[in-house]
Amino acid sequence: MIRATGRPCRVAVVSDYSFDTLGGAETAMFEQARALAAELDVTVLAPRSSRMPELARTHQVRVVGVPSQGRLSVLGMPVLRNTRELRTRLRRLLVRRDVEVVHLHSEFGLAAAATAAAHDLGIPVVQTVHTFFWQTTWPVQQLLRWGAPGFHSLLTGLRPTRVRLDERPGNSAMRNMTLTQARTVERVVSPSAHQAAALRAAGLERVDVVPNTLSVAAAATEPLRGVDGPLRVVWVGRMVPEKRPLPLVRAALAAVERLGPGRLHLTLAGDGEQLAEARALVGDHPEVELVGRTSHARVLDLIAGAHLCALTSVGWDNQPMTVVEAVSNLRGVLYCDPRLTEGLRSAGILADGADEAALTRLLVELADDPARVVAASEGALTDRREFAPDVFRRRIGDVYTAAAASLR
Incomplete structure (x- = not known):
């Protein structure tokens, strides 16, 4: 045949x-x-x-x-x-x-x-x-x-x-x-x-x-030239322990406390067993937004509207679609698992640890000086070819x- x-x-x-x-x-x-x-x-x-x-x-x-x-x-x-x-x-x-x-x-x-x-x-x-x-x-x-x-x-x-x-x-x-x-x-x-x-x-x-x-056309067609206003970070995935959304939520809240208002905004999109706990942690903090379950089209829009995508799993992911979606939309990826490589050679920002303290430290550093965020976005111009x-x-x-x- x-x-x-x-x-x-x-x-x-x-x-x-x-x-x-x-x-x-x-x-x-x-x-x-x-x-x-x-x-x-x-x-x-x-x-x-x-x-x-x-x-x-x-x-x-x-x-x-x-x-x-x-x-x-x-x-x-x-x-x-x-x-x-x-x-x-x-x-x-x-x-x-x-x-x-x-x-x-x-x-x-x-x-x-x-x-x-x-x-x-x-x-x-x-x-x-x-x-x-x-x-x-x-x-x-x-x-x-x-x-x-x-x-x-x-x-x-x-x-x-x-x-x-x-x-x-x-x-x-x-x-x-x-x-x-x-x-x-x-x-x-x-x-x-x-x-x-x-x-x-x-x-x-x-x-x-x-x-x-990723077969659909990217919503973002140009890399970042700078970061105006708060550093906007988006996290996408199932709200389950192996994806580690709660450490990121706690790290972001700690970073906001250090930075003060209007410097950092985190959006998490996804549903799962830890969504209720995440909501309890966030409370009425305006700097952290929980979208819950949403469509793939909106996920792509959220990524294109952010400065940086976060991936917090360690030892679980193979080659996450989050990386494909972020890099294809010319956005860098903050990640914690050093084994991940595809699409992250120029567009990735590897945390110096997976614990909450390391994530807090990195979020504060990137909000204070977003040059690495802009460089990762520019690096995505090269890395996105991997997913064409x-x-x-x-x-x-x-x-x-x-x-x-x-x-x-």
Whole structure:
């Protein structure tokens, strides 16, 4: 089914995650599907969601909503099992659409069923791993150690792997879910070099680094020439412990106390279990604004209207869409995890520590002298090329070609 050029041009993009979640993995898949559709024939298979018509209406993408058997309330993830009925339906769709490569963005039941259906038809499968750094702060490590393998096997029909991938047994069990599925495909894609190294260390041999992309036009078209008024910082993400929004809120409030009014303004956009606690911390302080859950379009507007984007996670993120969105909009990124590199070589401002004191110190320094903020914005002119849609299409096209060749 591969064209004479050896370059697949009909792709099925598959994910167990719903576009309604508005997480980084879902946004990355959405943007990649749109970028691919500029040159390839793209079919997206994912749980039914309210955003599917948007993808189909505004871009040349065929969308197929797959009914789920329920939803995990804690993770907000639809539950789909790899059943004979689902595999049969997927085989028929792949044949009808003349699909030449299947591109997964998840590791659960729908991904496993799509892999099996593709291999039955001799179609190569590529899997993008959005996080190999599963972790939880909940005191349920032993429960996850015993429950995660069985749960994943129930959804996928795959025999669990039990490689030690983290000192904490529950975290290791969750990361093994990704490893189990990734072992069944022709090529694995990591959006970052540091995650690719972790995947190779776990035993995966065919791992390619392809950073994420942003297919929509940037709202900000010029880098900053200066900072007028308060230094405006925006944070975007799920309000959960692994993203560390609360340390940033406390650091910003401490910085405001040192700087005085009108010098610093922090906006946080996102929903999650720590939003209520963040609201309690902020109280009636006008310098910190909590937007809550909002649309992707507004997120981009918030970033373009800020001077700097903040990313406070440590050891959790692979290649955050926040970085893609900020750098594409010619805004620098204040970040805490030194392992992150893509898009941050010139546009990044690395904190000298991840604790609240270090964040407070840096916010005060940047508000007092925003020269580094302006330099990071100018540096984004170079770094944003890493996330350009045409660069993404070329890189992922090479992966598709390699996958097809390895299967042959």
